[in-house]
Amino acid sequence: MSEEGASGTPPPAPPPPSSGDSSGGPGRHHGGRQGGGRGRGGGRRRGGRGPSPATTTTPRGPKxxxxxxxxxxxxxxxxxxxxxxxxxxxxxxxxxxxxxxxxxxxxxxxxxxxxxxxxxxxxxxxxxxxxxxxxxxxxxxxxxxxxxxxxxxxxxxxxxxxxxxxxxxxxxxxxxxxxxxxxxxxxxxxxxxxxxxxxxxxxxFQTTKYKPLAIYECKRRLMLFRQTKEMTVDQYHKEFKNYTDVVERNGGSIGADIGLVEEVLNSHRPPLTLETATDEQLQQAKGIARERTIALDFIVGADRSRFGKLTEDLENSFTQGRNNYPATMTDALKILTNWKQDPRNTPQPPRQRDDTNSGQGATELSFTNIGSEIEQQQGTPANSQRNSWLANIECYNCHGRGHFARDCPTANTPATDTTAPSQAEGAVQMLLDGAENDTSYVGFTLTTTSEKGKLPRNWILLDNQSTE
Structure with missing residues (x-):
């Protein structure tokens, strides 16, 4: 028995067809917008002219x-x-x-x-x-x-x-x-x-996490924290201190490695060890190791575009036997605040020069014919695609056939024919050369090696990128 029959309530009668839907069929017009068929829109309403369900959006609460x-x-x-x-x-x-x-x-x-x-x-x-x-x-x-x-x-x-x-x-x-x-x-x-x-x-910092994992993630955030280019030294110091505070407040330690503590004890006079040091001396050594580690983290995390030379100088000084690393966070902050690094004093890599262009000193632009290089690597002649019609080409240097004037084998030999090519013939030759270049060049690579960023005055730049 259906739910309607079980409840004793007769099912509702179907709505009468509208005046514009006498057929009730699935036609595009009748069943689409006005009827109950499956035409355009019929699948959305499924009941004729009944009201469409209202779309409700959850309003966003005030900020x-x-x-x-x-x-x-x-x-x-x-x-x-x-x-x-x-x-x-x-x-x-x-x-x-x-x-x-x-x-x-x-x-x-x-x-x-x-x-x-x-x-x-x-x-x-x-x-x-x-x-x-x-x-x-x-x-x-x-x-x-x-x-x-x-x-x-x-x-x-x-x-x-x-x-x-x-x-x-x-x-x-x-x-x-x-x-x-x-x-x-x-x-x-x-x-x-x-x-x-x-x-x-x-x-x-998730206090509900597994404790070793929580402390590990907190230390990891501290180690990966870096000063951005837009961040001042004071802002960097405050945010850095936030991360160090969270590590220690939630059970983590900084600079408590045995090797660091032993190094501090060994620098004591007379040298001490973990066994010979008193509790007070041991706590003092741990405090010194902590300060050294925090100061180093602060220096290493600084913006390299501003303080990269500082890090390099500290490493080189230590290599030469001078320990100039800051011992406390206060010293590290003072160094970053007062550090000066003039870009003009930073050595720049030498720029390449081309001595072949003695008239201009430095080559302003250099082109690489990628297509010819590919064809040479494949062992295919550069003009293999034109062999079918190249035989009819006349050279205006030797008046032979099968090659252009620039490829003439007797280019260095003066022509014996006193007949000079006409202006029209020269124009035709230029067009043919251009057609040859268009078919042989697969692509170009344009690189600039100019020190002054200027083009020579005796250059003529041609724009062949036509727009239709």
Whole structure:
């Protein structure tokens, strides 16, 4: 039993045919636009004049602009993953500058966010036992000011947390809330750790991945990061620091290789080893190895068009026994900032000259007849395609037949015939030569070897590219 019969509801009657569709057949006119046939348009409506289904498009939601109008659309968003690192850097800088301008005692909160750590306030020292009454009163006022400032700083930190979280898009918020320490950060209202997590999200470090794979991918991004031609040294330094921070914040290490640590210990006087060094000396050696590695990565990743000579000079100096590599990130940044490389002082490869053209010094243009070279490689005469009619060609040099004047075997011998070719005959010869050239040349290669980029004045350029 059909579904209509089972429900007890009679099936709907078919619609009556329209006045223009009396036949109901599949004709082009009747069944196409007005009928129920399979003509043009019949397959789309399938029911005569019934209304066509409405096409619905999902409207795109408004662009996320953040909760703070003063930030003018600077938000943490993942709509453009390739620009996520730069987006994080710019938005964070705008947030920090706004906090420093508008918050009371905002400079302290600004420093905490810039340095990525909570900076403790200076506690007033207790007065001496022999302090005067005035000194004791001043101390009381200092303590009162300290307590008041501490409360204001805590309020600023909580407000900064709300401000930063309000600039996160829904996608970024979802990733933040899935992180293990998010609940603890939220309860404490800690904007410093919140920024650390946002940085992790924006740089696409997946905390849910297999830990060795996650750290490997994060280190790989750091090693492959390069300064572009449009990037300033300051921008390059900020983005580079983003990648190094993410590596170390999520459990990775930089410059912790045993060979690097042993090299630092060996340079100690007296030399040390991993077994003879104390824990303090070992930690100090690891810190030095880390700084050297980060500084080297920063130099190697710099734009080679601007700093390629610097890298080469450092390598050559080390080969000669002088270690000029920067030991710290500060030294590396100082070198790139102050490095000068004048293109005029860079040696250029010598340009080729052609001594055959003694009148012009350097050959301006050179042509290569590709067709003749191909024919010679194949062992085929250059004029093999014209052998059927070449026998009727008369040479105007020796008046023989079977070749042109330029191919005349007696070209160097003066002609004994005093009959000079007429102007019309010369024109015919030129046309024949041109026809021969068109059939024999397969293609041309045009190369310029001019130092001045100018053509000789005694050249005549002919344009044979006709347009119809």
């Amino acid at each position: 996320f602009e953040g909760r703070c109008d003063d930030l003018k659309g600077h938000v943490y968003d993942l709509t453009n993953p390739k620009d996520a690192a730069n987006n994080y850097m710019i938005t964070t800088d705008e947030v920090i500058q706004l906090i420093g301008r508008t918050y009371k005692h905002g400079n302290h909160t600004k420093r905490c966010l810039e340095e990525g750590r909570r900076i403790a306030l200076t506690v007033p020292e207790d007065p001496a036992d022999a302090a005067t009454v005035t000194e004791k009163e001043i101390w009381k006022q200092e303590v009162s000011a300290y307590v008041k400032k501490k409360n204001e700083v805590e309020t600023n930190m909580e407000n900064a947390y709300s401000l930063i979280f309000g600039q996160c898009s829904e996608g970024v918020r979802a990733k933040l809330e899935s992180m293990i320490n998010h609940k603890e950060i939220k309860e404490a209202g800690d904007p410093v750790r919140l920024l650390n997590n946002i940085q992790t999200v924006m740089l696409q």
